[in-house]
Amino acid sequence: MDLLYLIALIAVVAVLAIGAGVGLLVRGGRKQPPAPTGGTDVIAPPPTEVEAPAETAPAVEVPEAPVLEKPEGTASRLVRLRQRLAGSQGGLGRGLLSLLSRDRLDEDTWEAIEDVLLTADVGVAPTQELVEKLRTRLRVEGGQTVDARTVLREELIALVDPDMDRRLQVSGADGTPGVVLVVGVNGTGKTTTVGKIARILVAEDRSVVLGAADTFRAAAVEQLATWGERVGVDVVRGPEGTDPASVAFESVKEGIDTKADTVIVDTAGRLQNKAGLMDELGKVKRVIEKQAPVTEVLLVLDATTGQNGMIQARVFSEVVNVTGIVLTKLDGSAKGGIVVAVQRELGVPVKLVGLGEGADDLAPFDAAAFVDALLGGS
CATH class of the missing domain: 3.40.50.300 (P-loop containing nucleotide triphosphate hydrolases)
Incomplete structure (x- = not known):
């Protein structure tokens, strides 16, 4: 009887030992979540999707519009050009005035005046015409009492002929340019x-x-x-x-x-x-x-x-x-x-x-x- 009791006790102990081992095997196979390390839950943002750069059309070079110049007005152009002309041509006038202002206008003087005019490309016939008119006016109008410059100016203007029509004909008729x-x-x-x-x-x-x-x-x-x-x-x-x-x-x-x-x-x-x-x-x-x-x-x-x-x-x-x-x-x-x-x-x-x-x-x-x-x- 005691022997049977001892065998039964050993059997129960063996069964309990086997159950405990199985339980340990099951618990050791599970992966337990780590313990939290702080008091605040940190939720990481989802990864940002990086968009691929869109294909761009090649840059087209746009030519720069030409910068238009503003032409100078006629009035200011005339003033400036007259000043320039006076500077470049004044020698001719000064030469004539110097000769006409002499105390005595003899034949040598008049020949010198002709030479100045011919050198300036006035031409033979116009030169002779101008000299004759100057001689007549300076003799008839009083010699030394007359202003030689005034007489010369008036006769030169007449020689250049201010009455000519110098307008540019730049307009058409009947709708044509x-x-x-x-x-x-x-x-x-x-x-x-x-x-x-x-x-x-x-x-x-x-x-x-x-x-x-x-x-x-x-x-x-x-x-x-x-x-x-x-x-x-x-x-x-x-x-x-x-x-x-x-x-x-x-x-x-x-x-x-x-x-x-x-x-x-x-x-x-x-x-x-x-x-x-x-x-x-x-x-x-x-x-x-x-x-x-x-x-x-x-x-x-x-x-x-x-x-x-x-x-x-x-x-x-x-x-x-x-x-x-x-x-x-x-x-x-x-x-x-x-x-x-x-x-x-x-x-x-x-x-x-x-x-x-x-x-x-x-x-x-x-x-x-x-x-x-x-x-x-x-």
């Missing part, structure tokens, strides 16, 4: 003159189209295009070597289509002794006039060329009926008398004078102001 044809030999400053005239017209609020008909010189076309960009006017051009007449035709057509006030056509520098080139210039004028009349033909002359300029003037006048003269490079020389000579030769007025390289160094010609500048006055 005025057409200005600019001609002259190489080196006189034609293309530059075209650009400067455009500036004058723009300053007067006129719409302008430029025609680059000097198609045999790429530099001339580019130069004119630059002038157009500076003041904001259209420039009609063609490939190098294009028929100049076709460019002139298209220029006038553009002026008509856009209702421009004025079309200015630059032409190639023609050699006056080349008949073929001169014939071509006549063709340019004829082609233009199929659409609109040419209202002004300006001959650009270099004031320093003297009698050679007179030869040029005669030939161009025969081909295209010149209506006005532009004298360039009048600064820095005492050749102001060319104004008188060329007007007498052609019977047409000097309408514009150029006195420098600046963009606004071109102004309408005024007879009295010109003579005052020659005499060093205002």
Whole structure:
């Protein structure tokens, strides 16, 4: 009995021992959460989603609009140019006044006066005419009692002829633009003159189209295009070597289509002794006039060329009926008398004078102001 009891007790103990071991195995297999380390729950934000950069279109370079220049007004341009003319041409007037102010006006003095005038390119016939009038007035009006400067001024103004119509004909009729044809030999400053005239017209609020008909010189076309960009006017051009007449035709057509006030056509520098080139210039004028009349033909002359300029003037006048003269490079020389000579030769007025390289160094010609500048006055 005691043996059976002992066996039963051992069996119960064995069962309890096995149960305890199983319980320990189960608890050791679970992963217990860590104990909190602080009194505040920290909730980490969810990870931020980083967006991939959107594909951007390549940057397109936008060309800057050209800065338009504001041309100088006519009034201020005239004041400045008169001052410059007085500084460059005053030597001629001073020379004449010095001779006329002598105590005795003998034959040697009058011959010296003639020499001064001829050197200034006044021309033989106008010089003789002026000297004769001066001799008569100074003798008849009292010699020493008369103001030699006043007499000289009055006679020079008469010689330059203040009654000539010097207005630029830049307006058309019946809805067509005025057409200005600019001609002259190489080196006189034609293309530059075209650009400067455009500036004058723009300053007067006129719409302008430029025609680059000097198609045999790429530099001339580019130069004119630059002038157009500076003041904001259209420039009609063609490939190098294009028929100049076709460019002139298209220029006038553009002026008509856009209702421009004025079309200015630059032409190639023609050699006056080349008949073929001169014939071509006549063709340019004829082609233009199929659409609109040419209202002004300006001959650009270099004031320093003297009698050679007179030869040029005669030939161009025969081909295209010149209506006005532009004298360039009048600064820095005492050749102001060319104004008188060329007007007498052609019977047409000097309408514009150029006195420098600046963009606004071109102004309408005024007879009295010109003579005052020659005499060093205002």
